[in-house]
Amino acid sequence: MDRRLSNAYQWLDDRLALSEIFAVLFDEPIPGGARWSYVFGSALLFVFLLQAVTGIFLSMYYVPSAENAHVTVEWIQKEVTSGAFIRGLHHWGSSMMVVLLGVHMLQVFFWGAYKKPREVVWISGGLLMLLVLAFAFTGYLLPWDMKAYFATAVGTNVASEVPIIGSFLKAVALGGSTLGTITLSRFYTVHTMLLPAGTVLFVVLHLCAFRRAGAAGPFRRDDPRLKTVELFYPKQFFYDTVFAALIFAILATLAITSPADLEPRANAADAVYLPRPDWYFLPAFQLLKIFQGRLAIIGTVIIPGVLFSMLFLAPFLDRSPERHPFKRRLATVSMIAIIGLLGTLFFLARRDDGAFLAASEIERLRSLPVEQLKELPAAEQKKREAAVARLQLDKQQAEGNEFLKKKFEPYVIGGVPQPAIAAKVPPPPAQYAKCAQCHGDLGAANGDIGPDLIGVGEKYDKKQLETLVQDPESFGLFGMDPFPEDKLPPKDRSELIDYLMSLPKKP
Amino acid sequence: LKSKGLHSGTHVEEKKITSQSRRSFLGLISGILQAGMGFFVAIPVVRYVLYPAVKADATDEMWSDVGKVTDFTVAEPQQRSFTIIEHDGWAERLVEKTVWVIRNSDDSTVVFTAVCPHLGCTIKWRTEVKNFNCGCHQSTFDGSGKLVSGPAPRPMDLLETKVDGGTLLVRYQNFKQLKPTKEVLG
Numbered sequence: 001m002d003r004r005l006s007n008a009y010q011w012l013d014d015r016l017a018l019s020e021i022f023a024v025l026f027d028e029p030i031p032g033g034a035r036w037s038y039v040f041g042s043a044l045l046f047v048f049l050l051q052a053v054t055g056i057f058l059s060m061y062y063v064p065s066a067e068n069a070h071v072t073v074e075w076i077q078k079e080v081t082s083g084a085f086i087r088g089l090h091h092w093g094s095s096m097m098v099v100l101l102g103v104h105m106l107q108v109f110f111w112g113a114y115k116k117p118r119e120v121v122w123i124s125g126g127l128l129m130l131l132v133l134a135f136a137f138t139g140y141l142l143p144w145d146m147k148a149y150f151a152t153a154v155g156t157n158v159a160s161e162v163p164i165i166g167s168f169l170k171a172v173a174l175g176g177s178t179l180g181t182i183t184l185s186r187f188y189t190v191h192t193m194l195l196p197a198g199t200v201l202f203v204v205l206h207l208c209a210f211r212r213a214g215a216a217g218p219f220r221r222d223d224p225r226l227k228t229v230e231l232f233y234p235k236q237f238f239y240d241t242v243f244a245a246l247i248f249a250i251l252a253t254l255a256i257t258s259p260a261d262l263e264p265r266a267n268a269a270d271a272v273y274l275p276r277p278d279w280y281f282l283p284a285f286q287l288l289k290i291f292q293g294r295l296a297i298i299g300t301v302i303i304p305g306v307l308f309s310m311l312f313l314a315p316f317l318d319r320s321p322e323r324h325p326f327k328r329r330l331a332t333v334s335m336i337a338i339i340g341l342l343g344t345l346f347f348l349a350r351r352d353d354g355a356f357l358a359a360s361e362i363e364r365l366r367s368l369p370v371e372q373l374k375e376l377p378a379a380e381q382k383k384r385e386a387a388v389a390r391l392q393l394d395k396q397q398a399e400g401n402e403f404l405k406k407k408f409e410p411y412v413i414g415g416v417p418q419p420a421i422a423a424k425v426p427p428p429p430a431q432y433a434k435c436a437q438c439h440g441d442l443g444a445a446n447g448d449i450g451p452d453l454i455g456v457g458e459k460y461d462k463k464q465l466e467t468l469v470q471d472p473e474s475f476g477l478f479g480m481d482p483f484p485e486d487k488l489p490p491k492d493r494s495e496l497i498d499y500l501m502s503l504p505k506k507p
Numbered sequence: 508l509k510s511k512g513l514h515s516g517t518h519v520e521e522k523k524i525t526s527q528s529r530r531s532f533l534g535l536i537s538g539i540l541q542a543g544m545g546f547f548v549a550i551p552v553v554r555y556v557l558y559p560a561v562k563a564d565a566t567d568e569m570w571s572d573v574g575k576v577t578d579f580t581v582a583e584p585q586q587r588s589f590t591i592i593e594h595d596g597w598a599e600r601l602v603e604k605t606v607w608v609i610r611n612s613d614d615s616t617v618v619f620t621a622v623c624p625h626l627g628c629t630i631k632w633r634t635e636v637k638n639f640n641c642g643c644h645q646s647t648f649d650g651s652g653k654l655v656s657g658p659a660p661r662p663m664d665l666l667e668t669k670v671d672g673g674t675l676l677v678r679y680q681n682f683k684q685l686k687p688t689k690e691v692l693g
């Protein structure tokens with residue numbers, strides 16, 4: 001058996017040069033040998049593939065239109081077997097991408113692995129980070145629930161803060177002046193077609209540049225481990241696989257124990273809804289709150305612009321070959337300061353939402369008499385605002401949870417059911433059953449040859465109907481057969497007219 | 508030496524070294540772990556994809572109200588239309604269906620679908636000649652739905668009915684066309 005297998009492998013190998021492919025893929029030399037700390041890059045690739053697989057299958061039932069997006073997501077979540085699990089994996093996978101991306105990027109930065117000759121690896125990685133954030137932003141809108149709608153409304157307003165071309169940028173993002181079905185379909189195409197294509201492109205560039213420059217290895221030039229060089233396979237391959245399995249186990253557990261949330265369908269008229277982005281956009285969200293009005297541009301353009309420029313330019317600003325983080329004080333301290341800044345913004349955003357207030361404190365602040373509010377010290381007033389925000393956010397959360405538990409209601413195509421019309425209408429005198437062939441069953445034509453007869457009494461009076469039946473052409477009705485007196489004696493005619501007048505109004 | 512015909516000699520040598528080193532305990536464990544993850548993704552994905560195909564259709568259990576039995580005249584078959592709900596994944600489609608109701612002198616009722624068993628055109632009652640006729644290919648059925656002439660392969664299709672408190676209820680179904688016997692569609 002073993003021999004046959006190896007013969008089969010030999011046969012394929014002769015034709016496809018599998019061994020060469022494996023050698024290229026797996027025989028990457030790792031200076032200093034395999035380590036657990038090298039697993040994050042391949043873990044990102046793993047989660048990206050998992051997002052691709054789950055995303056492809058979500059798109060099987062999802063419909064990107066304002067009319068149907070929410071109901072299709074609800075159907076996937078509540079009705080389809082394993083739908084909640086697959087959506088849960090995709091939902092938690094997006095957060096996992098951001099976490100792993102942060103760890104991977106910080107590690108490369110602190111290890112000094114962005115330096116010459118790895119500039120292209122670093123820059124392509126930075127572009128991949130922007131793509132991941134774009135994935136997160138565009139994906140957020142797709143369920144078309146309250147959270148999706150209002151968070152995207154805030155997000156696209158940020159674009160309009162850009163000087164000169166701001167309103168144009170916003171119109172391009174929305175596909176018009178309002179957030180609607182065109183916005184949804186373009187976000188969908190960006191999320192499922194353009195961003196994946198761009199990501200694959202830059203992953204290939206990232207990996208090619210990485211393999212070309214080689215792994216950086218330990219940052220200490222005199223590290224004793226550097227004497228050995230190990231190949232990627234089998235040890236690092238094993239480490240990467242075990243870590244991927246751990247990530248998968250975490251995601252699967254989260255998908256089962258805390259399902260992805262889904263709030264009620266977007267209602268643009270809701271004036272009290274408090275939009276909040278997902279956790280990884282909270283620092284940016286807080287910047288918008290800090291810099292308002294004329295200063296808004298600082299939070300939306302200048303600070304993010306400076307941070308990303310510094311990130312991309314890092315290999316050119318920091319040119320010394322030294323890689324030890326303690327010997328690159330400026331770089332290390334700057335990065336720690338940036339992390340501290342993001343962490344502080346995150347903390348402030350949570351504090352403004354009353355995340356750290358005790359239940360009793362919230363109750364005390366809420367029940368303060370209205371006439372006292374103006375006299376409260378500023379700090380206390382801010383605290384009260386936080387308590388009010390917290391109550392609203394908790395309410396939204398509760399409404400979302402309740403919606404998730406509610407039984408699925410299918411979307412009805414083709415309007416309102418009208419099974420009762422036939423029952424409400426008295427049957428016609430037997431000899432006129434034939435009228436139904438053109439005018440429909442009991443006067444409800446529903447697109448048959450003739451028009452509806454129900455409601456005809458509102459359009460014509462008795463006298464007019466008498467003339468109409470005898471000479472429809474005088475009313476411009478050329479399709480209907482005339483019923484002159486020889487075909488329909490006056491007695492029968494008045495019976496027919498009485499019947500027509502007795503028909504109910506149109507619903 | 509056999510493989511030399513396809514590749515240059517140097518490759519054969521390299522292959523020996525690499526294919527030897529591929530056999531590794533860690534590699535085996537990695538393969539098992541990866542296959543395990545593949546399994547845990549594939550099972551839900553297959554169930555997810557198959558869901559609409561294997562789900563029981565609830566449409567069959569729907570009874571439609573066609574009116575009071577006493578509202579139908581005994582003299583002639585009468586046409587009734589009502590909307591039924593067809594389940595279609597996340598949507599429900601309201602579809603109008605037409606039936607012919609025959610009330611017998613003993614108040615028993617018979618309901619036929621108006622869909623011709625030949626090619627699915629709509630069957631009409633012709634008062635003048637007292638028969639059912641399909642305008643498309645002139646299949647003609649008598650007052651009890653029996654085929655009199657024309658290309659239809661079987662009589663008009665009877666629908667299941669019941670009377671509840673004097674109201675006639677019908678369970679609407681679609682049947683396959685062109686079959687000599689009535690077969691429920693779907």
